[in-house]
Amino acid sequence: MTPAFGDRLARAFAKRGRLCVGIDPHAHLLEEWGLPASADGLRSFGLTVVEAAAGRAGIVKPQVAFFERFGAAGYAALEEVLAAARAAGLLVIADVKRGDIGTSVTAYAEAWLTPGSPLESDAMTVAAYQGVGSLADAMALGAAAGKGLFVLAATSNPEAAAVQQAIVQSGPRTGLSVARAIIEDVHSFNQEQDARAAYGSVGLVLGATVELADYGIDVATAGERTPALPVLAPGFGHQGARVEDVSRLFGSLASGVIVSESRGLLSAGPSGLADAIGRRAEEVRASHG
Numbered sequence: 001m002t003p004a005f006g007d008r009l010a011r012a013f014a015k016r017g018r019l020c021v022g023i024d025p026h027a028h029l030l031e032e033w034g035l036p037a038s039a040d041g042l043r044s045f046g047l048t049v050v051e052a053a054a055g056r057a058g059i060v061k062p063q064v065a066f067f068e069r070f071g072a073a074g075y076a077a078l079e080e081v082l083a084a085a086r087a088a089g090l091l092v093i094a095d096v097k098r099g100d101i102g103t104s105v106t107a108y109a110e111a112w113l114t115p116g117s118p119l120e121s122d123a124m125t126v127a128a129y130q131g132v133g134s135l136a137d138a139m140a141l142g143a144a145a146g147k148g149l150f151v152l153a154a155t156s157n158p159e160a161a162a163v164q165q166a167i168v169q170s171g172p173r174t175g176l177s178v179a180r181a182i183i184e185d186v187h188s189f190n191q192e193q194d195a196r197a198a199y200g201s202v203g204l205v206l207g208a209t210v211e212l213a214d215y216g217i218d219v220a221t222a223g224e225r226t227p228a229l230p231v232l233a234p235g236f237g238h239q240g241a242r243v244e245d246v247s248r249l250f251g252s253l254a255s256g257v258i259v260s261e262s263r264g265l266l267s268a269g270p271s272g273l274a275d276a277i278g279r280r281a282e283e284v285r286a287s288h289g
């Protein structure tokens, strides 16, 4: 039987720590790295990040948007990068942020989470704007294949706060913020899946740049649940969050936190990247276990 994503995540934490290296081939980074603004440039960039991350970090997160800019050729490059990362033993979170009515979001999950699919990844990011219920079949598909999903809840960008702090007006989550309601729905799914697992297979995206209290989330207690909630936390480095603040920011949720950083590491360039990742992985371990 395929191990659950939550179990694979726990193993990655134990073996390589909690650092997740973003694969974000921004146009300016391709230029700084001396690479062409083309699918070949993306391929080199991605494969270089994979090589630098392998053995130093446990998780990578390709930002699919940067590959999509180059159409089919960009996707072909991405397929190679995903395969190389998985072959190197890295857990791959495809940052695709998909969301739609249930049948369509399930097709997205088939694309990114089906074993043997050209875009096979270990987990994908999804958006719950159409309701967490619209993600139910995709979550079930992921669980059956040992894959994970990370649902956007309190994202790192300041423009999102007004929507994500809004109060739910109907249904069982009435009175909670949208972000908090998403957390509760995800936890319910994880409990129904396997109430005794150490980590759930569905997690949240909670930005490291936000104060979760502003979303009605009490970090002192929010993580006191079984299974523990995986938390993909972008916002470190370039967006200003600091690794040493993980415990303060996430409190009882910290045991599930994946420290995600892209530009802050990638700006070290191809020759300095491995050292930068190694150093950051140590800092994460020192501050966070």
Ligand SMILES: O=c1ccn([C@@H]2O[C@H](COP(=O)(O)O)[C@@H](O)[C@H]2O)c(=O)[nH]1
Pocket (backbone or CB within 6 Å): 022, 024, 063, 095, 154, 155, 156, 157, 205, 206, 207, 234, 235, 236, 237, 238, 239, 260, 261, 262, 263, 264
């Ligand atoms: O709330 C979110 C969700 C996703 N992201 C993504 O993470 C990286 C962050 O890149 P940095 O260079 O470390 O700022 C990027 O791919 C975003 O699309 C996020 O920033 N915030």
